[in-house]
Amino acid sequence: EFPAGDEGYHTYGELTEVLRNTADEHGEIVSLSDVGSSYEGRSLHLVKISDNAGQDEDEPEVLFTCNQHAREHLTTEMCLRIVERFTDEYGSDPTVTELVDTREIYVIPTVNPDGAEYDIENGRYKGWRKNRQGNGTDLNRNWGYQWGCCGGSSGSPYSETYRGPSAFSAPETRAVASFVESRVVGGTQQIKAHLDFHSYSELVLWPYGYTYDDANDTMTPEEARRFQEVGERLAASNGYTPQQSSDLYITDGSINDWMWAEHDILSLTFEMYPAGGGGLDGFYPPDERIEPETQRNDEAVEILVAEAGNQV
Ligand SMILES: NS(=O)(=O)N[C@@H](CCC(=O)O)C(=O)O
Ligand SMILES: [Ca+2]
Ligand SMILES: [Ca+2]
Ligand SMILES: [Zn+2]
Secondary structure, eight states: OOOTTOTTSOOHHHHHHHHHHHHHHTTTTEEEEEEEEOTTSOEEEEEEESTTTTSOOSSOEEEEEEOSSTTOHHHHHHHHHHHHHHHHTTTTSHHHHHHHHHOEEEEESOSOHHHHHHHTGGGSOOOOOSOSSTTOOOGGGOSSSSTTOSSSSBSOTTSTTBOOSSTTOSHHHHHHHHHHHHTEETTEEOEEEEEEEEESSOEEEESOSSOSOSSBTTBOHHHHHHHHHHHHHHHHHHOOEEEEHHHHOOOSSOHHHHHHHHHOOEEEEEEESOOOOOSGGGGOOOGGGHHHHHHTTHHHHHHHHHHTTOOO
């Protein structure tokens, strides 16, 4: 459980209950399922929000993933905010209503429930980042595009950026990737845009992470320009700093690189609050920050969901 004073954060059990209640209360626009199980057997919840949620309609699809990194609990709250806003405000907020009626929005609130639960075991923060397989795999180095190519991850199982013994060796990345692959319908990937939430540093990041190149044989200059244009629009809405992932540091095997290179999904990463401060404290903002820092991204989420319909 979370330490005293931070009860505003949701444990896996509390998250599961909120999702079940939301699906019960909003049955016609919510479908709750899962993309598989974590290493320790926890369901990786998948929330679908759309009109006629039980049907696969011909509407642009959008994916939000949170909590790849265990200690980044604010991101789980971010995905919960998306679920709650796009259900509670359906029928009252015109923008939310329009987007739910014209898109299929998928949310995976925690990709790494085992790590998140381990991080708060006995009510004390451990600063844990990875999953709970062996000495832990960094899920954001385990994706299969340019996996381990470029010095953007580690081959040591004890490293915080251990890439795993092979691409998709982690059940969690494998499950999310399989879900994305299942959204190829009639030869066309239905998911058009994706955000992966992390903390912290207040950044908007776009691929590639594995190379400093802005453009190459799998990203034309025009496509790179679109990432930058959307990234800058997102950052203008929340005050984060926009930049290419590799401008921060080289990462290989990251989710964004795979989503783009393998599925042409407009896939970005948000690093949430705080902006700086260094050290472990930045991963553990007091729970009073949850509401302001998740609502800070309401407009960015709308921009991304809308952008999914602006296919080039
Ligand atoms: N959330 S974090 O681990 O501090 N930063 C992310 C940045 C992701 C990226 O550069 O694409 C990572 O290294 O996986
Ligand atoms: Ca629909
Ligand atoms: Ca569809
Ligand atoms: Zn992270």
